[in-house]
Amino acid sequence: MKHYLLFLAIVMSALTAHAQWWWDDPNYPPDDEDVQLEQTNLPIVWIEVDGATIDRDERITARMKIIHNGEGQLNYADTIAHPGQNIDYEGYIALRYRGNSSFSSSDKKPYSFRTLKVPLEQGGEKEKVKILGMGKDNNWALLAPFNDKSMMRDMLAFELARPWMDYVPKGKFCEMFLDGIYYGVFIMCEVVSKGKTRLGLEDPGETGDELSGGYLLEVDRTDEITYTSKYHPVTSMGGRLGNRYINYQFKEPEYEDLTQAQYDYITGQVDKMEDALASNDFADPEVGYRKYLDEMSFVDYQLSQELAHNVDGYRLSAKIFKRRDSEDPRFKMALWDFNIAYGNSDYYNGWYTTGWVWQNNDVLNWNNDEQLVPFWWYKLNKDPYYTALLKQRWAQYRRSNCRDDRIIATIDSMYNELTVQGAEARNTQAWPRWGYYVWPNYYIAQDFDDEVSHLKQWVTSRVAWIDSQLGFDPSAVVVGDVNGDGVVNSADVTALYGFILNGDTRFIDTSDVNGDTVVNSADVTAVYNIIMGK
Numbered sequence: 175m176k177h178y179l180l181f182l183a184i185v186m187s188a189l190t191a192h193a194q195w196w197w198d199d200p201n202y203p204p205d206d207e208d209v210q211l212e213q214t215n216l217p218i219v220w221i222e223v224d225g226a227t228i229d230r231d232e233r234i235t236a237r238m239k240i241i242h243n244g245e246g247q248l249n250y251a252d253t254i255a256h257p258g259q260n261i262d263y264e265g266y267i268a269l270r271y272r273g274n275s276s277f278s279s280s281d282k283k284p285y286s287f288r289t290l291k292v293p294l295e296q297g298g299e300k301e302k303v304k305i306l307g308m309g310k311d312n313n314w315a316l317l318a319p320f321n322d323k324s325m326m327r328d329m330l331a332f333e334l335a336r337p338w339m340d341y342v343p344k345g346k347f348c349e350m351f352l353d354g355i356y357y358g359v360f361i362m363c364e365v366v367s368k369g370k371t372r373l374g375l376e377d378p379g380e381t382g383d384e385l386s387g388g389y390l391l392e393v394d395r396t397d398e399i400t401y402t403s404k405y406h407p408v409t410s411m412g413g414r415l416g417n418r419y420i421n422y423q424f425k426e427p428e429y430e431d432l433t434q435a436q437y438d439y440i441t442g443q444v445d446k447m448e449d450a451l452a453s454n455d456f457a458d459p460e461v462g463y464r465k466y467l468d469e470m471s472f473v474d475y476q477l478s479q480e481l482a483h484n485v486d487g488y489r490l491s492a493k494i495f496k497r498r499d500s501e502d503p504r505f506k507m508a509l510w511d512f513n514i515a516y517g518n519s520d521y522y523n524g525w526y527t528t529g530w531v532w533q534n535n536d537v538l539n540w541n542n543d544e545q546l547v548p549f550w551w552y553k554l555n556k557d558p559y560y561t562a563l564l565k566q567r568w569a570q571y572r573r574s575n576c577r578d579d580r581i582i583a584t585i586d587s588m589y590n591e592l593t594v595q596g597a598e599a600r601n602t603q604a605w606p607r608w609g610y611y612v613w614p615n616y617y618i619a620q621d622f623d624d625e626v627s628h629l630k631q632w633v634t635s636r637v638a639w640i641d642s643q644l645g646f647d648p649s650a651v652v653v654g655d656v657n658g659d660g661v662v663n664s665a666d667v668t669a670l671y672g673f674i675l676n677g678d679t680r681f682i683d684t685s686d687v688n689g690d691t692v693v694n695s696a697d698v699t700a701v702y703n704i705i706m707g708k
Contacts, residue, residue, distance in 0.1 A: 309371025387498030390426035573658030
């Protein structure tokens with residue numbers, strides 16, 4: 175009995191050292207509720223719920239106010255001592271918690287909110303607004319980096335992919351108060367959704383072209399109503415895993431808003447895409463998968479997941495969307511959820527800098543995980559056309575914003591943003607985590623500098639491994655290869671015009687072909703001469 179009581183005392187002491195008992199405050203306050211913020215370079219977000227309990231499923235009415243005096247300017251929490259500050263947004267929101275593991279495994283909880291014209295109790299009419307320079311919409315998230323102790327993995331993934339994909343969410347670091355208590359650093363973030371400044375999806379109709387778009391699906395768990403694929407995941411060698419399934423959640427429109435015609439159409443399109451991928455003619459450019467999916471969108475999605483070695487990337491929060499046939503009849507993909515990527519996972523080999531995540535089903539299945547990588551990725555990577563495209567695109571990345579020095583500069587920029595006015599230190603005071611394990615950390619950093627240094631080392635090793643697999647030599651220079659695909663041809667002329675006329679900064683480092691320090695028509699002539707062998 176004495177040993178049991180001693181054990182209980184130790185457990186109670188550990189729990190109260192790092193967590194607030196749920197019955198004290200259901201809104202999960204930080205360990206230290208007395209953190210003071212005087213000034214910060216980050217926007218300040220106040221949310222007021224007047225003591226009401228925030229829920230995971232049902233939204234509640236809250237008030238939100240955001241102070242943001244502009245880039246490079248300070249923001250002050252004491253609005254009386256500092257009157258006249260810029261109010262970026264002030265109004266009602268419909269608030270709830272969001273996330274699966276990011277909610278259940280994190281003390282600091284993420285939020286979803288809708289901006290409203292009037293409170294929910296008065297009808298809750300939604301209102302599209304701009305927030306922190308991001309495009310008008312009513313659907314937003316406050317991501318709560320907790321198990322990602324660098325607080326930058328989601329933003330890093332988004333920034334590295336932004337020049338290449340149709341749509342990548344925008345986000346902004348901020349500091350947040352809830353009912354007057356400082357809750358730490360969050361990411362005010364766009365949600366992958368249908369709006370004009372997001373995916374730009376039209377609401378689907380009932381017939382014809384209007385029926386063909388737009389739809390947003392998500393490969394994920396079965397915690398929502400799903401459509402189950404008739405095909406099963408496969409092993410790394412292509413063997414069928416008949417006791418595992420691929421499940422699609424309905425996001426835009428949500429399941430309850432789909433008509434029967436819309437449900438039949440979009441599930442039928444999924445079937446057609448998967449039938450094409452499963453067929454013996456899957457690589458045929460006319461009747462194979464290219465008829466149903468945008469191969470470059472899937473290449474970009476794959477490279478983003480592999481660069482981050484994201485063990486959840488293909489099987490959870492995997493967003494696949496379709497516009498109307500008159501715009502583009504093929505499925506495309508969008509990014510989300512990288513908080514346990516970039517070596518930040520101690521399960522499913524997530525800390526490895528080697529190996530392809532799309533081949534991870536052997537490990538996932540051995541661990542009895544229900545959510546596996548869809549079979550499409552195995553089939554795509556068996557197609558020489560697709561793998562050639564993958565290599566060319568990786569070369570473009572590596573000669574552009576995914577150069578080693580550019581990646582490090584992106585991390586350094588975020589580091590500076592989080593430290594220059596003490597935001598990271600305040601977050602650490604509110605949520606002390608250094609030196610101990612937070613699920614699913616592999617590396618246990620002792621402080622913020624240690625964590626960021628580890629992230630840099632990890633990502634440098636990861637890109638070097640991918641280079642070795644995709645045949646990219648970062649030291650090789652091909653004069654005239656503006657778009658970075660390893661050859662000089664008419665595509666480089668197009669890339670040059672894109673830079674000269676449209677300011678396409680992806681190719682800023684390779685556009686000065688003739689070396690005269692300016693980019694103009696003379697560089698176009700230089701590329702033409704190289705192509706013609708002059």
